Amino acid sequence: MPRNAPPKVEPSKEPESPAKLSERDGAPSQSTPNPQKSFAGPSTPPRPSAAPVRSSAGSESREPPQAVKSSGYLSRLKNPKIPLRPKVGDVIPVEEVEKLRQLHQQDIAEKPKVASEPAKSTPSSQRRKKRYGRSKNERDKLLAQGPVVYSVPDQLADAIEFGSQSDRRANQRVGRQRNGRPVGRYLMCVQVRDDVTQIAILEGRTLIEHYVARESDNQYSIDGNIYLGRVTNVLPGMEAAFVDIGTSKNAVLYRGDVRFERDDIEVGDRNVRIEQLLRPRQTVICQVTKNPIGSKGARLTQEVSLPGRFVVLIPNSNSYGISKRLPDDERKRLRRILDDVKPEGFGVIVRTAAEGSSPDELKRDVARLKEIWDKIETRARLAHAPTLLYREPQVALRVVREEFNRNYRGIVIDDFELYEEVVSYVSAISPELADRVEYYENASKQIPVFESYHVHEQLHKALERKVWLPSGGSIVIDRAEALTVIDVNTGKNVGTVSLEETIHRNNLEAVEEIARQLRLRDIGGIIVIDFIDMLIKENREDVMRAFRAALARDKTKTHVYDMSQLGLVEMTRQRVSEGLVEAFSENCPNCGGRGIIFDQVLLRDV
Template identity: 45%
Template sequence: MNRILIDSSVHHMRIAVVENGKLVELHWESKAHQSIVGNIYAGRVENVVKGMQAAFVDIGQEKNAYLYYGQERATTDSNPKEGRKLKMGDTVLVQVTKDAVGEKGAVVTEELSFPGRFLVLLPEDTREIGISKKITDTEERNRIKEVLKDSLPEGYSAIVRTNGAKKSKEEYQKELDVLLKNCQAIQQFGQYAKPPALLLQEKSPALRIARELYASEVDEIVVNDRSIYEELLQAGEFPQEDGVTLLHYQDNTPIFEAYFVESQAEKALEQRVWLKSGGFLMIQQTEACVVIDVNTGKFTGKKSVEKTILKTNLEAASEIAAQLRLRNLSGIIIVDFIDMVSKEHRHLVQEALEQAVRKDRNKTVVVGMTELGLMQITRKKTRPSLEQQMSVSCRYCNGTGRYPSIDWTVSKMRREIESIFSNTIYQKVIVTANPKVLDAFCGKEEVFLKELQHKFEKTIVCIPMQAMAFDKYHIEKQKDS
């Protein structure tokens, strides 16, 4: 069974995709720093870099957004085609495609898109009809194009999503009408808005991500927050007739623990990933690229050295594809497989990797091996990796190492206390941690602490200890309150 689990707490939201009990995707949204991907702004051009056909646009965020305004990038030494010309002070309507990461601001585009349940409307003159590659039936693809050809208004294009298959002309028309109305309203409002101005804010992270993941085969969507459950229910985008069951999880046991994915989620930050054979991967992220090293580890094999190496590399290829998706590793990825003498073995490993990455929703390309035997992969960047979201640069080593953020420590501490109260007879816990960690855990005027005590009708005592690191804490359990 395939599930989407939505775990919402006062500090964060975690959304997991679980396929037959295995965690395959994990989305983390801090409620203090929510994603702005999909938002549409009226921005003001602050700087133009003509040599790069790019501009930096003020959209009201801490850092100016990056806008590439050329029609196409130069792939040869010849001059690229010249796109529209921008100058400082111009107002532009832009949509965020990537969140800000590190020292870089958000990435935006002037090519707006308006996603619906099974269509995406694009305000462009080409009147093209794109269809999801996952709709493979030729007759159905031709039918969709014929149906939409007459319904699509002038000046617009459309993309049919995976769950747009087998929909009637009336269903397409109804969604087109809603999307067209929203698009025209935004474009009209944008003509008079004083930049920087937010014109359209993407729906809640839960609805946005659930909609993105809904294209895959999902049997259940399980939510532990009543308001989010009602929001998904009212959206009407996950009907039971499509075979999807929407459930409100109300048990006191943390939702990830109840569905046996908590331990899998915690391992998603570990550098070392063990393979079933005894080999392991070492995964390291840098500013320039992601580096993955494959090792035989405890696996010595029973036959020849070459067969041992091939088996380890084949198993590693499958696990690497899974880790790219789980950790959202993107950009340039370099894999150092164990050296293989045979060209046939190298070809088999590359084929296995290409097959494995096809399951990824993000565009992933296996480029091939270098002369040094390093496998090159590129994966489209859409949001920060899990490590970038769930950890911060270590102040004690000038950013050369990382440790869990206060938000991550607090959320882990809260889940552990919830598990103790719901699964044991203990009536009281004493929590010792750094004062800043306890401040985040308790909340302003101890609102989060009081809410947790009221929920279980048990006692929590907090003891600050300045010497403790931000990622450390101690919980003492007591039977008497």
């Protein structure tokens, strides 16, 4: 028999001993310790597995319960009540779960340190890998793994996984840290000048989003406000009604946004018309879903919703939902919590920010929103239309509520009064992130906060019509009343391989910059993109995949259609408010915004 061959094992009808089982599974036997690695185990051999033993007739001695697999090798070796090789029919007592977790922590502490550079493979290590199926370093990694549960009852699974899940959620809420300081991809800069508040969001050093609000302009930031309005006119042909909410222009309420109970409508037709739901001078509680833009008034809905940090509360509704961006296991956990925190007569939508949140945090968020709605109903009964019932927080607090999370390394604010408001708000909704809010003192820094973080440079470039690409190409953005047109050009990009490859790479650079400019400029509505024509079908598909992947980082709802034969891509992006260019500009008094001036000399003779 060869020297390196493993010893033969005689077949036996008796159950194998734990030592043989452990040796077969890749761990050294206790009877023959491995000099390369010592396993700390009890002095007495572990008890045999609790798997059902078959008689000579082949029948089982008892009914097998549910299958359980748990723990690493050392943890099972130290706990004789847990089998070394669990099979169908093995049972782990619930009272041993806590001991199992403690033993696992001891395994990690007692495990010898592994060298940073693994030793070269020797004949002995090759023999170990051949015998046990794993090398020494691979076994060391497996020993550091925590308890794993594949199929157990819900109570036992929750008990075993409670410690690791709670630690993971706590780390998610606090975020990553380096040398005691938070580490994140994003930074929020807030600059206040007179009555204008600007908020810039940086990804690394790149400006990706910008918000601006003026306190003197009451019509600019009414999105989310709740009003007690009065219907002024109902237009059956438009399936809409105009509602006076106290602004200079009447808001519009479409048929699809009207809330009603079908039992209250005495009509045989299934399609209820708007004149059957609303009448002139009727008072309605409605919420603004879109700010007034240009000559268009605000858009309303009767499906009122109150957004919070973790949930969105929907009064007079029984529906509930969970964000699709959350993983499946987190959605299941939140669904169990939602059954307890959801109040009667209210709908609840769990937001993406609720990942890792505790039941108490969700309960506090729901209770706070329910208290706000009770105040709104009380005021609506006493007020006369039109009147404002609830105002959304100012833009800084609203952006903090929607955006700020553990992925941000901080918020920098140059106004002390606003700084105190933000600290108080963050302390109420996310106390573990309150220390990331920083006051930026312009007097001591000597330069404005936007200039310090190079925001002003990128902001000026975002107001230009042409944007240059890294390889020398460019995109040109033109906005009209009906749609926005984006043209892609090669510009100075001459390439090195072939014309098709140059165009392909130029278009790939363009999709990344277009997705960034759509977010930064807050361009909404219909958008048409004219890419450079590509002959190869695979290149066109590659560009579309890259474009959809780049748009996936945008929280605003978008829909992209396939590329046409002319190389045009049509898409839509939800329009919520005015864009960046409109916020920083006004129509030219000479041309009225057309960009051209007519020749008055020629017009005299016409």
